[in-house]
Amino acid sequence: MTDDDDSNPPLMATYKHLLDSHPHRLDVDDRTTTMDDDHSSSRCVLPVIDLASLQHATAEQCRASIVGAASEWGFFQVTNHGVPQALLDQLHEAQVGVFRRPFQRKVREPLADFSPDSYRWGTPTATCLEQLSWSEAYHIPMLISDDEAAAAAAAGDKTTRLVIEEVSTAMSKLALQLAGILVADLRGGGEDDEDGDEEDMVTRCTRNTCFLRLNRYPACGAASGAFGLCPHTDSDFLTILHQDGVGGLQLLKAGSWVAVEPNPGALIVNVGDLLQAWSNDRYRSVEHRVMASASRERFSVAFFLCPAYDTLIQPRCSTGGGGAPHYKSFTFGEYRNQVREDVKLTGRKLGLQRFRLQQELQGGGPL
Numbered sequence: 465m466t467d468d469d470d471s472n473p474p475l476m477a478t479y480k481h482l483l484d485s486h487p488h489r490l491d492v493d494d495r496t497t498t499m500d501d502d503h504s505s506s507r508c509v510l511p512v513i514d515l516a517s518l519q520h521a522t523a524e525q526c527r528a529s530i531v532g533a534a535s536e537w538g539f540f541q542v543t544n545h546g547v548p549q550a551l552l553d554q555l556h557e558a559q560v561g562v563f564r565r566p567f568q569r570k571v572r573e574p575l576a577d578f579s580p581d582s583y584r585w586g587t588p589t590a591t592c593l594e595q596l597s598w599s600e601a602y603h604i605p606m607l608i609s610d611d612e613a614a615a616a617a618a619a620g621d622k623t624t625r626l627v628i629e630e631v632s633t634a635m636s637k638l639a640l641q642l643a644g645i646l647v648a649d650l651r652g653g654g655e656d657d658e659d660g661d662e663e664d665m666v667t668r669c670t671r672n673t674c675f676l677r678l679n680r681y682p683a684c685g686a687a688s689g690a691f692g693l694c695p696h697t698d699s700d701f702l703t704i705l706h707q708d709g710v711g712g713l714q715l716l717k718a719g720s721w722v723a724v725e726p727n728p729g730a731l732i733v734n735v736g737d738l739l740q741a742w743s744n745d746r747y748r749s750v751e752h753r754v755m756a757s758a759s760r761e762r763f764s765v766a767f768f769l770c771p772a773y774d775t776l777i778q779p780r781c782s783t784g785g786g787g788a789p790h791y792k793s794f795t796f797g798e799y800r801n802q803v804r805e806d807v808k809l810t811g812r813k814l815g816l817q818r819f820r821l822q823q824e825l826q827g828g829g830p831l
Protein backbone atom coordinates (compact mmCIF):
# COMPACT_ATOMS: atom_id res chain seq x y z
CA MET A 465 0.00 0.00 0.00
CA THR A 466 1.03 3.62 -0.32
CA ASP A 467 -0.03 6.38 2.01
CA ASP A 468 -1.33 8.39 -1.00
CA ASP A 469 -4.95 7.73 -0.33
CA ASP A 470 -5.76 10.39 2.23
CA SER A 471 -7.92 8.04 4.28
CA ASN A 472 -5.03 5.65 4.98
CA PRO A 473 -2.96 6.21 8.11
CA PRO A 474 0.71 6.92 7.25
CA LEU A 475 1.84 3.39 8.03
CA MET A 476 4.46 3.26 5.29
CA ALA A 477 6.02 6.61 6.13
CA THR A 478 6.08 5.83 9.84
CA TYR A 479 7.27 2.24 9.78
CA LYS A 480 9.34 1.97 6.59
CA HIS A 481 12.51 1.66 8.66
CA LEU A 482 11.08 -1.47 10.36
CA LEU A 483 10.11 -3.00 7.02
CA ASP A 484 13.50 -2.15 5.50
CA SER A 485 15.40 -3.67 8.39
CA HIS A 486 13.64 -6.99 7.89
CA PRO A 487 15.07 -9.03 5.02
CA HIS A 488 11.98 -11.19 4.36
CA ARG A 489 8.28 -11.09 4.68
CA LEU A 490 7.11 -12.19 8.11
CA ASP A 491 4.88 -14.94 6.81
CA VAL A 492 7.95 -16.61 5.33
CA ASP A 493 10.24 -16.09 8.31
CA ASP A 494 7.63 -17.04 10.76
CA ARG A 495 7.28 -20.57 9.39
CA THR A 496 9.73 -21.74 12.02
CA THR A 497 6.80 -21.61 14.42
CA THR A 498 5.03 -24.42 12.59
CA MET A 499 5.64 -28.05 13.31
CA ASP A 500 4.94 -29.31 9.81
CA ASP A 501 7.87 -30.82 7.98
CA ASP A 502 7.28 -28.66 4.96
CA HIS A 503 6.78 -25.66 7.26
CA SER A 504 3.61 -24.71 5.45
CA SER A 505 0.84 -23.04 7.32
CA SER A 506 -2.11 -25.43 7.18
CA ARG A 507 -5.76 -24.54 6.84
CA CYS A 508 -8.25 -25.63 9.41
CA VAL A 509 -11.92 -25.82 9.85
CA LEU A 510 -12.83 -24.69 13.32
CA PRO A 511 -15.65 -26.56 15.01
CA VAL A 512 -18.96 -25.08 13.84
CA ILE A 513 -21.71 -25.26 16.45
CA ASP A 514 -25.34 -24.68 15.50
CA LEU A 515 -26.90 -22.79 18.39
CA ALA A 516 -30.41 -23.58 17.14
CA SER A 517 -29.87 -26.92 18.91
CA LEU A 518 -30.02 -25.11 22.25
CA GLN A 519 -33.77 -24.80 21.74
CA HIS A 520 -34.27 -28.50 21.08
CA ALA A 521 -33.88 -31.86 22.74
CA THR A 522 -30.25 -31.81 21.63
CA ALA A 523 -29.44 -28.84 23.94
CA GLU A 524 -27.30 -30.95 26.26
CA GLN A 525 -25.20 -32.19 23.36
CA CYS A 526 -24.83 -28.63 22.06
CA ARG A 527 -23.62 -27.39 25.45
CA ALA A 528 -21.13 -30.26 25.55
CA SER A 529 -19.80 -29.25 22.10
CA ILE A 530 -19.30 -25.68 23.31
CA VAL A 531 -17.43 -26.86 26.41
CA GLY A 532 -15.37 -29.30 24.30
CA ALA A 533 -14.40 -26.66 21.72
CA ALA A 534 -13.46 -24.09 24.38
CA SER A 535 -11.27 -26.68 26.11
CA GLU A 536 -9.65 -28.23 23.06
CA TRP A 537 -9.44 -25.29 20.66
CA GLY A 538 -10.15 -22.12 22.64
CA PHE A 539 -11.78 -21.01 19.35
CA PHE A 540 -14.97 -22.10 17.62
CA GLN A 541 -17.66 -20.84 15.26
CA VAL A 542 -21.37 -20.52 15.90
CA THR A 543 -24.31 -20.40 13.49
CA ASN A 544 -27.91 -19.39 14.29
CA HIS A 545 -26.27 -17.08 16.79
CA GLY A 546 -29.05 -14.50 17.01
CA VAL A 547 -27.10 -11.58 15.50
CA PRO A 548 -29.11 -10.81 12.34
CA GLN A 549 -27.10 -11.00 9.11
CA ALA A 550 -28.81 -7.81 7.86
CA LEU A 551 -27.47 -5.97 10.91
CA LEU A 552 -23.94 -7.28 10.31
CA ASP A 553 -24.19 -6.17 6.68
CA GLN A 554 -25.35 -2.71 7.80
CA LEU A 555 -22.43 -2.51 10.20
CA HIS A 556 -19.98 -3.48 7.47
CA GLU A 557 -21.25 -0.67 5.29
CA ALA A 558 -21.08 1.83 8.15
CA GLN A 559 -17.60 0.60 9.11
CA VAL A 560 -16.28 1.11 5.58
CA GLY A 561 -17.66 4.66 5.67
CA VAL A 562 -16.06 5.38 9.04
CA PHE A 563 -12.62 4.31 7.85
CA ARG A 564 -12.95 6.07 4.48
CA ARG A 565 -12.90 9.47 6.21
CA PRO A 566 -9.68 11.40 5.64
CA PHE A 567 -6.97 10.33 8.08
CA GLN A 568 -6.60 13.81 9.53
CA ARG A 569 -10.28 13.88 10.35
CA LYS A 570 -10.11 10.46 11.95
CA VAL A 571 -7.33 11.72 14.21
CA ARG A 572 -8.74 15.16 14.97
CA GLU A 573 -12.49 14.84 14.96
CA PRO A 574 -14.13 12.21 17.08
CA LEU A 575 -16.89 10.43 15.22
CA ALA A 576 -20.40 10.88 16.64
CA ASP A 577 -19.93 10.62 20.39
CA PHE A 578 -16.86 8.33 20.33
CA SER A 579 -14.15 9.62 22.60
CA PRO A 580 -11.26 11.31 20.73
CA ASP A 581 -8.81 8.54 21.68
CA SER A 582 -11.08 5.81 20.30
CA TYR A 583 -9.17 5.88 16.99
CA ARG A 584 -5.83 4.01 16.90
CA TRP A 585 -3.46 3.01 14.15
CA GLY A 586 -0.17 1.12 13.82
CA THR A 587 1.79 0.25 16.96
CA PRO A 588 3.38 3.27 18.64
CA THR A 589 5.55 1.04 20.88
CA ALA A 590 6.91 -1.17 18.04
CA THR A 591 10.70 -1.40 17.82
CA CYS A 592 10.80 -4.25 15.27
CA LEU A 593 8.59 -5.60 12.50
CA GLU A 594 7.35 -8.46 14.70
CA GLN A 595 5.73 -5.91 17.01
CA LEU A 596 4.00 -3.88 14.29
CA SER A 597 0.29 -4.22 13.52
CA TRP A 598 -0.54 -2.92 10.04
CA SER A 599 -4.03 -1.78 10.95
CA GLU A 600 -6.32 0.92 12.23
CA ALA A 601 -9.16 0.54 14.71
CA TYR A 602 -11.92 2.23 16.65
CA HIS A 603 -12.40 1.14 20.26
CA ILE A 604 -16.01 1.78 21.15
CA PRO A 605 -17.49 1.36 24.63
CA MET A 606 -21.16 0.37 24.72
CA LEU A 607 -23.62 3.14 25.49
CA ILE A 608 -24.67 2.91 29.07
CA SER A 609 -28.18 4.28 29.21
CA ASP A 610 -31.13 4.99 26.97
CA ASP A 611 -30.50 8.71 27.53
CA GLU A 612 -26.99 8.31 26.24
CA ALA A 613 -28.25 6.39 23.24
CA ALA A 614 -30.76 9.15 22.51
CA ALA A 615 -28.03 11.80 22.86
CA ALA A 616 -25.80 9.82 20.48
CA ALA A 617 -28.61 9.55 18.00
CA ALA A 618 -29.10 13.31 18.16
CA ALA A 619 -25.37 13.97 17.86
CA GLY A 620 -25.14 13.54 14.13
CA ASP A 621 -23.92 10.25 12.77
CA LYS A 622 -27.09 8.59 13.79
CA THR A 623 -27.07 5.51 11.66
CA THR A 624 -23.49 4.51 12.34
CA ARG A 625 -23.74 4.93 16.10
CA LEU A 626 -27.04 3.16 16.38
CA VAL A 627 -26.02 0.27 14.17
CA ILE A 628 -22.88 -0.17 16.26
CA GLU A 629 -25.01 -0.11 19.38
CA GLU A 630 -27.41 -2.72 18.04
CA VAL A 631 -24.58 -5.05 17.06
CA SER A 632 -22.93 -4.58 20.49
CA THR A 633 -26.17 -5.43 22.22
CA ALA A 634 -26.77 -8.53 20.11
CA MET A 635 -23.17 -9.75 20.44
CA SER A 636 -23.22 -9.10 24.17
CA LYS A 637 -26.32 -11.24 24.54
CA LEU A 638 -24.61 -14.05 22.64
CA ALA A 639 -21.37 -13.70 24.63
CA LEU A 640 -23.26 -13.82 27.93
CA GLN A 641 -25.17 -16.90 26.83
CA LEU A 642 -21.99 -18.76 25.85
CA ALA A 643 -20.08 -17.60 28.94
CA GLY A 644 -23.02 -18.79 31.06
CA ILE A 645 -22.76 -22.27 29.52
CA LEU A 646 -18.98 -22.47 30.03
CA VAL A 647 -19.17 -21.20 33.60
CA ALA A 648 -22.05 -23.54 34.50
CA ASP A 649 -20.12 -26.54 33.26
CA LEU A 650 -17.11 -25.54 35.32
CA ARG A 651 -19.28 -25.33 38.37
CA GLY A 652 -20.40 -28.85 37.66
CA GLY A 653 -24.02 -27.80 38.01
CA GLY A 654 -26.92 -26.44 36.05
CA GLU A 655 -26.85 -22.98 34.56
CA ASP A 656 -28.53 -21.43 37.55
CA ASP A 657 -26.34 -23.20 40.05
CA GLU A 658 -25.52 -20.79 42.87
CA ASP A 659 -22.19 -20.65 44.60
CA GLY A 660 -22.28 -18.16 47.45
CA ASP A 661 -18.51 -18.10 47.88
CA GLU A 662 -17.54 -16.58 44.61
CA GLU A 663 -18.47 -13.70 42.42
CA ASP A 664 -20.75 -14.45 39.55
CA MET A 665 -18.31 -13.61 36.79
CA VAL A 666 -20.93 -13.33 34.09
CA THR A 667 -23.10 -10.80 35.91
CA ARG A 668 -19.99 -8.64 36.44
CA CYS A 669 -19.75 -8.18 32.65
CA THR A 670 -22.15 -5.30 32.03
CA ARG A 671 -22.85 -2.62 29.44
CA ASN A 672 -20.30 -0.26 30.90
CA THR A 673 -17.46 -2.78 31.05
CA CYS A 674 -17.63 -4.29 27.54
CA PHE A 675 -16.57 -2.78 24.23
CA LEU A 676 -16.54 -3.28 20.50
CA ARG A 677 -13.56 -2.84 18.21
CA LEU A 678 -13.87 -2.03 14.52
CA ASN A 679 -10.73 -3.19 12.72
CA ARG A 680 -9.45 -2.29 9.27
CA TYR A 681 -6.35 -3.91 7.81
CA PRO A 682 -5.09 -1.92 4.81
CA ALA A 683 -3.39 -3.88 2.03
CA CYS A 684 0.33 -3.75 2.73
CA GLY A 685 1.80 -4.04 -0.77
CA ALA A 686 3.70 -6.94 -2.31
CA ALA A 687 7.14 -5.68 -1.26
CA SER A 688 6.53 -5.22 2.41
CA GLY A 689 4.83 -7.92 4.48
CA ALA A 690 3.65 -7.34 8.00
CA PHE A 691 1.23 -8.60 10.58
CA GLY A 692 -2.21 -7.02 10.30
CA LEU A 693 -2.38 -7.79 14.01
CA CYS A 694 0.59 -9.16 15.95
CA PRO A 695 0.27 -12.53 17.68
CA HIS A 696 -1.66 -12.01 20.90
CA THR A 697 -4.24 -13.44 23.25
CA ASP A 698 -7.30 -11.39 24.23
CA SER A 699 -7.25 -9.86 27.73
CA ASP A 700 -10.98 -10.35 28.27
CA PHE A 701 -13.36 -13.10 29.35
CA LEU A 702 -14.77 -14.05 25.92
CA THR A 703 -14.61 -12.52 22.42
CA ILE A 704 -17.12 -12.62 19.57
CA LEU A 705 -15.62 -11.89 16.15
CA HIS A 706 -17.09 -11.18 12.74
CA GLN A 707 -14.67 -11.24 9.81
CA ASP A 708 -15.32 -10.35 6.16
CA GLY A 709 -14.52 -12.72 3.29
CA VAL A 710 -10.86 -11.77 2.80
CA GLY A 711 -9.22 -14.10 5.34
CA GLY A 712 -5.92 -13.68 7.18
CA LEU A 713 -6.85 -14.71 10.72
CA GLN A 714 -4.66 -17.53 12.05
CA LEU A 715 -4.55 -19.30 15.38
CA LEU A 716 -1.89 -21.36 17.07
CA LYS A 717 -2.88 -25.01 17.36
CA ALA A 718 -0.40 -27.54 18.71
CA GLY A 719 2.52 -25.34 17.71
CA SER A 720 1.31 -24.63 14.17
CA TRP A 721 -0.30 -21.50 12.77
CA VAL A 722 -3.51 -22.49 11.09
CA ALA A 723 -5.75 -20.28 8.96
CA VAL A 724 -9.34 -19.65 10.00
CA GLU A 725 -11.26 -19.68 6.75
CA PRO A 726 -14.02 -17.08 6.45
CA ASN A 727 -17.44 -18.67 6.97
CA PRO A 728 -20.12 -16.18 5.90
CA GLY A 729 -22.94 -17.42 8.13
CA ALA A 730 -20.88 -17.88 11.27
CA LEU A 731 -19.42 -15.80 14.08
CA ILE A 732 -16.12 -16.76 15.68
CA VAL A 733 -15.92 -17.14 19.45
CA ASN A 734 -12.69 -17.25 21.43
CA VAL A 735 -11.80 -17.70 25.08
CA GLY A 736 -9.94 -14.77 26.69
CA ASP A 737 -7.19 -14.74 29.32
CA LEU A 738 -9.58 -14.15 32.22
CA LEU A 739 -11.62 -17.23 31.43
CA GLN A 740 -8.47 -19.33 31.05
CA ALA A 741 -7.18 -18.23 34.48
CA TRP A 742 -10.56 -18.45 36.16
CA SER A 743 -11.08 -21.98 34.76
CA ASN A 744 -7.57 -22.93 35.95
CA ASP A 745 -6.55 -23.72 32.34
CA ARG A 746 -9.56 -25.85 31.49
CA TYR A 747 -10.59 -23.35 28.80
CA ARG A 748 -7.81 -22.02 26.61
CA SER A 749 -7.02 -18.47 25.59
CA VAL A 750 -5.22 -19.20 22.34
CA GLU A 751 -2.69 -17.02 20.57
CA HIS A 752 -3.93 -15.65 17.26
CA ARG A 753 -2.79 -13.13 14.67
CA VAL A 754 -3.82 -11.55 11.38
CA MET A 755 -1.58 -11.61 8.31
CA ALA A 756 -1.95 -8.43 6.25
CA SER A 757 -2.84 -9.03 2.62
CA ALA A 758 -0.56 -7.62 -0.06
CA SER A 759 -3.48 -6.54 -2.21
CA ARG A 760 -6.78 -6.52 -0.33
CA GLU A 761 -7.98 -4.53 2.64
CA ARG A 762 -9.84 -6.48 5.32
CA PHE A 763 -12.44 -5.53 7.92
CA SER A 764 -13.46 -7.25 11.14
CA VAL A 765 -15.47 -6.48 14.25
CA ALA A 766 -14.68 -7.84 17.71
CA PHE A 767 -16.86 -7.68 20.80
CA PHE A 768 -14.97 -8.07 24.08
CA LEU A 769 -16.88 -9.41 27.07
CA CYS A 770 -15.09 -7.87 30.08
CA PRO A 771 -16.01 -7.73 33.77
CA ALA A 772 -15.63 -4.64 35.99
CA TYR A 773 -12.01 -3.74 36.81
CA ASP A 774 -12.39 -4.72 40.48
CA THR A 775 -13.55 -8.25 39.64
CA LEU A 776 -11.39 -10.87 41.32
CA ILE A 777 -10.13 -13.63 39.03
CA GLN A 778 -9.59 -16.58 41.29
CA PRO A 779 -8.72 -19.92 39.67
CA ARG A 780 -11.57 -22.27 40.14
CA CYS A 781 -10.02 -25.62 40.89
CA SER A 782 -12.48 -27.43 43.12
CA THR A 783 -14.67 -28.95 40.40
CA GLY A 784 -14.04 -28.68 36.66
CA GLY A 785 -10.67 -26.89 37.05
CA GLY A 786 -9.11 -29.69 39.07
CA GLY A 787 -6.05 -29.76 41.34
CA ALA A 788 -4.08 -26.85 42.78
CA PRO A 789 -4.49 -23.31 41.44
CA HIS A 790 -2.23 -22.54 38.49
CA TYR A 791 -2.48 -18.77 39.01
CA LYS A 792 -2.43 -16.35 41.88
CA SER A 793 -5.65 -14.38 42.23
CA PHE A 794 -5.77 -10.97 40.58
CA THR A 795 -8.29 -8.34 39.68
CA PHE A 796 -9.03 -7.50 36.07
CA GLY A 797 -7.71 -3.97 36.79
CA GLU A 798 -4.37 -5.40 37.97
CA TYR A 799 -4.19 -7.54 34.87
CA ARG A 800 -4.84 -4.62 32.51
CA ASN A 801 -2.22 -2.48 34.26
CA GLN A 802 0.37 -5.26 34.12
CA VAL A 803 -0.25 -5.80 30.42
CA ARG A 804 0.03 -2.06 29.75
CA GLU A 805 3.28 -1.84 31.73
CA ASP A 806 4.82 -4.87 30.00
CA VAL A 807 3.98 -3.51 26.57
CA LYS A 808 5.51 -0.16 27.47
CA LEU A 809 8.69 -1.70 28.86
CA THR A 810 9.24 -4.70 26.58
CA GLY A 811 7.14 -3.95 23.49
CA ARG A 812 4.98 -7.02 24.06
CA LYS A 813 2.30 -8.45 26.26
CA LEU A 814 3.50 -11.16 28.66
CA GLY A 815 -0.06 -11.91 29.72
CA LEU A 816 -1.02 -14.76 32.00
CA GLN A 817 2.51 -16.02 32.54
CA ARG A 818 2.93 -12.99 34.84
CA PHE A 819 0.36 -14.46 37.19
CA ARG A 820 1.19 -18.15 36.85
CA LEU A 821 2.32 -19.71 40.13
CA GLN A 822 5.98 -20.64 40.32
CA GLN A 823 5.60 -24.41 40.56
CA GLU A 824 3.60 -24.25 37.36
CA LEU A 825 6.34 -22.34 35.61
CA GLN A 826 8.83 -25.06 36.52
CA GLY A 827 6.66 -28.15 36.31
CA GLY A 828 4.00 -27.46 33.71
CA GLY A 829 4.75 -27.31 30.01
CA PRO A 830 3.40 -24.57 27.81
CA LEU A 831 -0.29 -24.75 27.12
Ligand SMILES: O=C(O)CCC(=O)C(=O)O
Binds near residue numbers: 679
Ligand atom coordinates in the same frame (compact mmCIF):
# COMPACT_ATOMS: atom_id res chain seq x y z
O1 LIG B 1 -9.44 -9.30 12.80
C1 LIG B 1 -9.39 -10.43 13.27
O2 LIG B 1 -9.71 -11.42 12.63
C2 LIG B 1 -8.90 -10.64 14.68
C3 LIG B 1 -9.11 -9.46 15.57
C4 LIG B 1 -8.55 -9.69 16.93
O3 LIG B 1 -7.94 -10.69 17.21
C5 LIG B 1 -8.75 -8.66 17.97
O4 LIG B 1 -9.31 -7.57 17.64
O5 LIG B 1 -8.35 -8.92 19.12
Ligand SMILES: [Fe+2]
Binds near residue numbers: 696697698
Ligand atom coordinates in the same frame (compact mmCIF):
# COMPACT_ATOMS: atom_id res chain seq x y z
FE1 LIG C 1 -7.73 -10.92 19.35
